Structures are given as structure tokens and as C-alpha cells.
Amino acid sequence: MKRKKLTAALLALGLAGTTVACGGSDGGGDADAAATARGEITIWMSNNKEEVAWGKQMVAAWNTAHPDQKVTAQEIPTGKSSEEVIGAAITAGNAPCLIFNTSPASVSQFQKQGGLVALDSFADGKSYVESRTGKSAEQYKSTDGKYYQLPWKANPVMIFYNKLAFAKAGIDTVKPPLSTYDEFLATSRKVVAAKGAKFAIYPAPSNEFFQSWFDFYPLFAAETGGKQLVADGKSQFASEEGKKVAAFWRTLYADKLASQEKYTGDSFVDGTAAMAIVGPWAIATYKGKVEWGAVPVPTSAGKPAAETYTFSDAKNVAMYSACKNRGTAWDVLKFASSKEQDGKLLEGSGQMPLRADVAGTYPEYFAKNPDYKQFADQAARTVEVPNVPNSITIWQNFRDAYSKSVIFGQEDPGAALDGAAQKVDQLAAQS
């Protein structure tokens, strides 16, 4: 009886194995024909309320002008993350033509999966990307020298502060002293001591790979004058500048000016934290709830705002290889990222189109909305996540080291960054 059961189990496994062996890679499609094909396409976009509203009007405008090439838009299906859903869709072969929420950190992985279309494959692809975005476009090039994403919009990360909390602590609410690390720490201590808020600042202390984009990375970009985490296949963060940034955050955690605990909700809106480190997308959520001001992220020596870099927090548009009507998709991509549509996105969401000169392109908007002007200025000095193989593994390794040393103080931050740098160098060297 036992032998029969064993035989059956082995047969089942063998069958499964055979099926798997037969189900590997199969033949390719006709990419050249698809590049010029036109017809109906589907696009996905973020579930952010403002972006959904923008997407609806953009699609309506396109469909009115092109009834024979109908575009259907939908929000990215729910999952643990957009990247996970997109990865699954690529594997299943049912990804849409365009996704207006492609994270630059995932592009190398999607590219490896064979899920993306190089925009260079269109006659005007490369020139369109570079003329629209300017020299910042270089950061979005893949290691093979091609563009697999259109840099679409950025949310340059800055320090938001609660004017009421600062006023309670007797801190200047127009030009608060937040430029150098020393000033930032002194202001933090003051606002917490005066009970302006329980914590000075509350970056998410959790261990997801992307959380370092909202604590370490903006300050690292500022401190180094615009360096990426990895450059020319080598990690950059274990430098003297990187260690200064880590030591700064360590002080905030050690002095309980930042919390080690996960917060459910928005600590800045709730008044639990006096400051937040975030991009302009959040302004809509602060409306009527917090009286805020914003300044560039601090540097050790207090660089002037005009020289301070930060993390872009960009979301881009990519074309997916499952797309049959790529000719239409390319035209829709250009239409959706045109000067007119970018202006509507800016108007509706306050997010900065990744254009060469946002402030100069939309002067009326910034005249009407002076609060957003500093974000437009900052958008000219942003740093993207490096477009390298194993991007997410690199960020997770970095986060693990940062979390252990900086947030929880179980290792010297400098030693932890040195250890992470060795692993990251190995990962970055893999093709």
C-alpha cells in the first residue's frame, strides 16, 4: 500500500516536472509589426484620486479625437504593491500597453523579464524622451543604453513643517532653522520639549526596501551634490557623506526625536510629528488639516536651497511587451505627456512633470500657486534611484543594514554601511 502511494506521488511529481520542462520559454511575437500597429489599447494608472481624475479627462480627450483607436483606462489592480501586480501581469502576458505608475526601481527587473518595450524602437523615441526631460533623462537610461521608461512626473522630497507646532515652541515659522544638521537637531529638540508634537519627524521605520527613499536617500543626494546610491557599478553610500547622513538620523532615533514604531495613519496630519519628509503629492492631503511650510532637506554644512539636491520620487510611464498596438500606445504616450496634458496633471495634482523647465513652462500656474514654486525649483535638482540590475535587492540590503544600525542602534552605522557596500558592489556587478 505504501509502495503504491509512493509510486503515485512520484508519478505526480514527475508529471509536474515534465509539464514544467515543456512549459519554458516559447517563440517570440512579431515586434516589428506591433510597433506600427494601431487599434484599441488598455492603460493602467495609479489609484490616487487626483491622478484618476486627470487620467479620465486625458483618455476622454484622446478617444474623442481618435474614435478608431479607443483607449480604456483602469486603476492598477489591487495587490501588496503595484510592482508585484505588474510583475505578475508581465508573466501572465496580460499587462496593458502603458502603465502610468511604473517605479524606476523596478524597470531593470521588468526589463530582465522581457516585459518592456524600448522606447528607442520608435523613430522619434529617444529624441522625444531627451527633448522633453532634458539632461535628467540620462538617469533613466538602462544599462544597455536604451530608454524603457518615459520620465513622467516627480515629487521632489522636501521637509514639511507644521507652523502651529513650531510657533508653540517659539520657532520662526517663515524661515525655520532647519538648514544644517545641528540646526535641524536643535529645532527638533525644541519642538518636542515644548510639546509642539510628540516626535520631531516620523519617517516610516519599517523594513520595506523603498523606505530608505524617504529618510536616508534625500539627505544623501543633498550631502553629495546629487550622487546616486550606486554609480558606475560601485556603491557610493559608505562614503564620508553617507556616514554623516546615517549619524544624523541615528541621533534623531537615539534621542527619541523620531520613532522606531510603525505608525498607522499620517503622523504629520495627526499632529504626532512636527515635520514630514515627503513630496508635493501630499499637499492635497494636508489641505485644511495642517498649516504647513516646506524647506529643502538639511545638509551638514547648510547648502543654499539653489544647490540642494533631493530624491525625485518619480513615477514614470513604460510600454509593456504584451501590447499589440504599439503604434497607438506610442502616440497616446506622447499625447499624455504633452505640454497641455502635463499642465493639466500639474493643475490637478500638484505633481511636477519631469520636464526640462517646469517653472518656465507653466508660469501662470506658479504665479497662482506660489507654494508649489519651490517644488518646481527643486525638481531641477533631483536624483533618481540607480537604474541597475538587482535594484530592489540592493535597496533591501541597504535597508536591512540601515534599519539594524540607524533605527535600532544594534550596530555602528558606519560599520553597517561598509558591510552593506560590499554586498551591494557584488549585486551591482552582476549583469
Next chain:
Amino acid sequence: MSQQRVLSPRRVERAGGQPPPTRRRGLLGGVFGKHPIGSAFVTPYLVFLAAIFAYPLGFAVYMSFHDYFFTAPGAIVDRPFVGFDNYAAVLSDPAVRRAFGNVGIFLLINVPLTVGLSLVLAFALNSAIRWRTFFRVSYYVPYVAASVAVVGVWLFLFNADGLVNRVLGPLAPDPSWLVNSKLAMPTIAIYVTWKQLGFFILLYLAALQNVSKDLYEAASMDGAGRLKSFWNVTVPGVRPATTLVVLLATVTGANLFTEPYLLTGGGGPDGASASPVLIMYQRGIEQGNPDVGSAIGVLLVIGVLLLALIERRFVGREGR
């Protein structure tokens, strides 16, 4: 009254002098055996098992021995056989080793606590107590409630300013429960015990219906008190259910994911509450290395099978 001799069917056939009816089993009979109708009823479930369990398991084993990553249909990639390389990578990864250690701590706390509490509570709820239905429902509600919502409540209870620390006052741990590397996993183990208790109580309640009241009366006549009756009648009487509870708690516990993902922000602090399934998700799905994720999965399956065999040997020995 004469006593008739009962013969076995085979002996009846012989006794009747008739040879057994010989039926030629056709192709259908060859495939489906003596009971084709029964086989037909079982087949859908077998197909389900093959598609949902056997195929993915076989696929996972295949992936774990290859340099495998998910690709778009039509993408032509090389997926060479790499032998035990993925297993070597996994076993030399401190984060994976720690995750297996963490889940060991989890099981050491969760399984005995689940068995003890659910048995005692089921015994109490089986007795004629007031508000019995209310208590039964109360214990079952966390089991059916959405994890995300319940995790929110526990974050509120166990954060530094939470209700638990307020009650404890100066005795509250610092760092607090969920960011304390020594307490994070035990807190998760207690949370999971509480959340799943209703289901296991239900199993024990069903088992308690099969324990004869005569046994309690006999024990009482022999002078056994409530405690002795519980120990000498109830515990042995529900031993098959205990075996089931231990196995189910072990299997579900070894697959721990939601709690470290949501309650401790991705296995924090510093990986102290990371579970193998969480690491599997990070490596396999987030980081695009399903070959490494599969190797972790296969090791986990082997570990759980071994553990289940040991548990069955010790817990279920008198139930066989």
C-alpha cells in the same frame, strides 16, 4: 433456539456450490478499478489537488534547481540547471537562517499555547455555563475577522503609548513590544494564538461530544474531582483532536506571513520577527528571484513534514 453459523461471503459462495461470477473488466474498469462511480466522485478532487498542490510543488522543486526567473510569454531566456546552488545560497544567508530560527520560537510558543488554551476553553464552553453562546461567538469572531483590521487593533494595544503599556505603567518594556527584538516574535505568537483560538476551540468542542458522559460518572464514583476528570478522561478522550490541532497549528504557524508583514513592518525590528515565508516573498516576488524563493519554500516543506512526523509520533501515539 438454534444458533446459525455466520459465514463469510466467500464461504457462502463456496457453500452454495456456485462458482463466483467472473466479469471481464473492460478498459474503464482497468482505469477506474472496482468502483468506477466512487472513482468518478473522487476524480475532481484529485484533479484539484494535482493542479493546486502537486503541480506548484513540482514546479517549485524544478525552479529551485535552476537559475529561474519569471518572464513574459515569448521571451527567450536561458535557465540553466544549477544543482544545489540556490540551496547553498539560501543556507548561507544569515537572514534566512534567522527567519527559520524565528519561526521555531514562534512554534514553541504558539503550538503548546494553542493546544492548552483551546482545550481548556472548549471544556469550559462545553459545560453548562451562563452566556455560553456569547463566549463561543466571542472566541470565533477574531478568527473570521480580516487580519488587516485586527492587526490595526493590536498595533493600538501594543505600541509604546498603547493600552497594554498604560496598564503596565513602569513595568512596560522599553523598547516596546513590537520593536523589541526579544519580544516581537513572542508577541506575534500570542497574537496568532488569540486570532486562531476560535477555530481550534471549535475542533475541540466537536471532539468533546464524543467523550461519553459515563466515563465522567465512573471517574466521579471513583472519587475523581474536576481536575482529575479533566486530566484522566477529557485529555485522553480528545487525543485524536489534539493530534489534528497540533498538526494544523504547526502547518499554519510555519506559513506565518501576514503578521510580520503588517504588525512588525516587514519582519522588524532588524529581522527579529521575519519568517521564512516573508523572506520567500521578498526574495522570490519583490526581488525577482523565484529560484531562491523556491529553495526556501522546499526547505520549509521538508522542515514542516519532519516536524509533523515527530509530533504525530509523540502526540498521536495513543490515538492510532
